[in-house]
Amino acid sequence: xxxxxKIFGFTxxxxxxxxxxxxxxxxxxxxxxxKEETNNMLNAKVDFGDFDMGLLxxxxxxNFSINDVSVVGVDKFExxxxxxxxxxxxxxxxxxxxxxxxxxxxxINISNPTINAIVLADSTANWDIMKATEEDTVTTVEEPxxxxxxxxxxxxxxxxxxxKDETMxxxxxxxxxxxxxxxxxxxxxxxLKTITTIDTLNLQMDGVNYMKNAKxxxxxxxxxxxxxxxxxxxxxxxxxNELILGLDGWVAMPTDDIDMDIKFNxxxxxxxxxxxxxxxxxxxxxxxxxxxxxxxxxxxAKGVYAENKLPAFALKLIIENAMFKYxxxxxxxxxIQVDLRIDNKDGVGCFYx
Numbered sequence: 429x430x431x432x433x434k435i436f437g438f439t440x441x442x443x444x445x446x447x448x449x450x451x452x453x454x455x456x457x458x459x460x461x462x463k464e465e466t467n468n469m470l471n472a473k474v475d476f477g478d479f480d481m482g483l484l485x486x487x488x489x490x491n492f493s494i495n496d497v498s499v500v501g502v503d504k505f506e507x508x509x510x511x512x513x514x515x516x517x518x519x520x521x522x523x524x525x526x527x528x529x530x531x532x533x534x535x536i537n538i539s540n541p542t543i544n545a546i547v548l549a550d551s552t553a554n555w556d557i558m559k560a561t562e563e564d565t566v567t568t569v570e571e572p573x574x575x576x577x578x579x580x581x582x583x584x585x586x587x588x589x590x591x592k593d594e595t596m597x598x599x600x601x602x603x604x605x606x607x608x609x610x611x612x613x614x615x616x617x618x619x620l621k622t623i624t625t626i627d628t629l630n631l632q633m634d635g636v637n638y639m640k641n642a643k644x645x646x647x648x649x650x651x652x653x654x655x656x657x658x659x660x661x662x663x664x665x666x667x668x669n670e671l672i673l674g675l676d677g678w679v680a681m682p683t684d685d686i687d688m689d690i691k692f693n694x695x696x697x698x699x700x701x702x703x704x705x706x707x708x709x710x711x712x713x714x715x716x717x718x719x720x721x722x723x724x725x726x727x728x729a730k731g732v733y734a735e736n737k738l739p740a741f742a743l744k745l746i747i748e749n750a751m752f753k754y755x756x757x758x759x760x761x762x763x764i765q766v767d768l769r770i771d772n773k774d775g776v777g778c779f780y781x
Contacts, residue, residue: 472510472557473500489534493517505546505554514540532578532614539585547593578614583607596633603628616655619662622648640707642669657681665695670704670714672696677728685734693726699750699764713755721750721764743770 466474477496497513516539521532546554587605592598604627611620624646631639648664658680666673677690694701699721703709709717724746731739745768753760 469559470499470557471502471559473502474498475500488522490520490522491517492520499557501554501557504548504552508546508554509542509544510554510557511544512542513538533580535581535583536579537583537585538587541584541587543587543589545589545591547595549594551595578612580610580612580614582609597635599630599632601628601630602626611652613652613654616653618652618654620650620652620659622646622650637707642705642707644668648675661690668705670696670701671725672701673725685732685737687732688739689728689730691726691728694723697722697724699723699747699752702745702747703752709752716755717752718755718760719750719752721747723747723750727770738772741770741772744768 475496475498476494479492479494481490481492494516495514497511497516498509499511501508501510515537517535517537519534521534544554584605584607587602587607589600589602589605591600604625606623606625608623609620612618613620624644626642626644629639629642629644630637631642645667646665648666649662650664651660651662653659658678660678661675664675666675672695673692674695675690675692677688679690680687698719700717700719702723702725703717703719704714724744727741727743729739729741731737733739745766747764747766750764751760751762752764
């Protein structure tokens with residue numbers, strides 16, 4: 429009996445070592461096969477560098493890391509990179525993979541990604557890269573799946589995102605995006621913690637700079653009803669330059685439509701906070717600008733956002749007895765009074781000054 433157990437033990441260990449070593453023995457073959465199959469599926473050129481897999485040092489977790497992933501366009505987008513990711517690392521609970529019903533991804537780390545999202549004047553988008561298959565032309569009724577995918581932590585470090593839409597003459601540039609999302613996403617109801625920072629946000633439309641080198645910080649705890657795709661904001665704070673906003677309410681996405689009931693307001697009421705939103709002012713030694721005056725800023729959005737429908741929304745901005753003065757300019761701008769109200773109850777919109 430002992431001899432049989434010993435033979436079984438050595439056999440099991442040998443098989444385990446073979447299974448672990450196979451990916452490394454045939455690493456080059458695996459890389460070429462994956463590249464070939466991926467490129468056959470996409471209207472794009474996909475490439476990636478070295479990858480690494482670990483099990484023994486991270487058991488019972490499986491660790492996978494891949495470097496220099498790139499997706500480059502073809503045809504109308506020839507030579508334009510849709511995505512360039514320096515490193516992608518994920519850690520998976522190996523026992524959840526063996527069980528098969530629910531794969532538990534513990535962490536995903538994405539380092540230094542660059543995304544270029546482009547829409548041409550004819551509405552062609554460079555991210556629409558999946559090749560059509562025969563299955564796409566056949567209407568089938570899919571059976572409900574019991575498969576679940578859980579994620580506990582997602583981190584994006586130093587991302588650069590460009591969105592250019594020629595149909596709206598819109599250009600958005602996000603530089604230095606850092607994002608962390610954590611929570612038990614295997615549960616039906618959980619609290620998600622999010623932290624977001626953006627070093628630089630530029631937003632230009634029709635040649636007008638609505639955001640120029642703006643800095644963004646956001647911290648939010650969100651109660652997530654994952655079964656019904658409803659997300660309720662709890663403790664949160666959103667900062668744009670010097671303007672600090674609080675947000676309350678919820679967003680639900682059970683279908684393609686987005687239902688919402690959101691309210692927001694300024695947490696600080698100095699005129700200088702709203703002045704920081706003006707690109708020319710913020711770029712010119714903003715800390716030395718002298719200001720006075722008070723502001724009130726609040727608003728809401730309530731209803732359904734769909735392809736041909738907008739929710740009801742309102743915005744109120746009041747500035748009273750405000751002034752500002754540059755340190756090197758002899759005169760100041762005085763008696764600034766603003767009473768701006770935007771009221772949209774029917775999808776058309778009304779503006780009051």
